[in-house]
Amino acid sequence: MTHEEIWRALDALAAENGLSASGLARKAGLDATAFNPSKRIGADGRARWPSTESLAKVLTATGTGMADFAALVTGMAALPRGRGGLGRRIPLIGLAQAGGEGYFDDGGFPVGGGWDEIGVPEVGDPHAYALEISGESMEPVFRDGDIVIVSPGAPIRRGDRVVVRTQKGEVMAKELKRQSARRIDLRSLNPAHPDYTFDLAELNWMHRIVWSTQ
Structure with a gap:
C-alpha cells in the first residue's frame, strides 16, 4: 500500500459521490483544503498519509465501509452480482x-x-x-x-x-x-x-x- 494509492482511493471516493476532493473534505466536516495536493506532500518533500481520523470521518460521512475503501485502494471496488434491487x-x-x-x-x-x-x-x-x-x-x-x-x-x-x-x-x-x-x-x-x-x-x-x- 502506497501514499499514491491511498490518495487515489480518496479521489475515487469523492468522484463516486459526485464531489471534488474539497467537497469530500467539507462533507466529512474537515477543512476544505485537507485533501488538496499541497497537503499530500510534507515540508520536507516527503509524501504524507491522510490521518486516521480524517479517513474515519470520510467513511462515516459517505457511508463507506472499510472493506469497500480497501477495495478502492487496489483500484477496484467489488460490485455485488445481480441486475436489480440496488441504488x-x-x-x-x-x-x-x-x-x-x-x-x-x-x-x-x-x-x-x-x-x-x-x-x-x-x-x-x-x-x-x-x-x-x-x-x-x-x-x-x-x-x-x-x-x-x-x-x-x-x-x-x-x-x-x-x-x-x-x-x-x-x-x-x-x-x-x-x-x-x-x-x-x-x-x-x-x-x-x-x-x-x-x-x-x-x-x-x-x-x-x-x-x-x-
Whole structure:
C-alpha cells in the first residue's frame, strides 16, 4: 500500500459521490483544503498519509465501509452480482458491442436505445455506464461475464484501469501506464497480450473503471 494509492482511493471516493476532493473534505466536516495536493506532500518533500481520523470521518460521512475503501485502494471496488434491487440503474452493453456506432455521443456518453440496464450502488457520475466483459483477453483481472462500471467524469491517474475508444471504433479495457501531452501508453491486463501506445489524437475518449463484479 502506497501514499499514491491511498490518495487515489480518496479521489475515487469523492468522484463516486459526485464531489471534488474539497467537497469530500467539507462533507466529512474537515477543512476544505485537507485533501488538496499541497497537503499530500510534507515540508520536507516527503509524501504524507491522510490521518486516521480524517479517513474515519470520510467513511462515516459517505457511508463507506472499510472493506469497500480497501477495495478502492487496489483500484477496484467489488460490485455485488445481480441486475436489480440496488441504488440506481445505469446503461449496460457488452464490451464487444461498444465499438459499434450509435452507442456513444461525441463526448463519450451513452446514447441510443440499444442499451440494457443494470442496478448498481449509487455512483455520483450521472453519465456512468456498465460494460459486460467477453472472452479472455483481460484475464486474470476481468473474466468472461464480469461487469465493469465506468465513470466518464472520474479523474484518471497512472495505474488506473480505463476504457478507451479509438478513432477507428475500437473499445478496449486497459491500465493507464503513462500519459504525456501528446501520447498515451496503455498496459494490457492480460500479460499474454501486447501493450498499446496511441497519439492522443487517435483516441475519442478515455474513461475510468470504478467498480466491477468479481
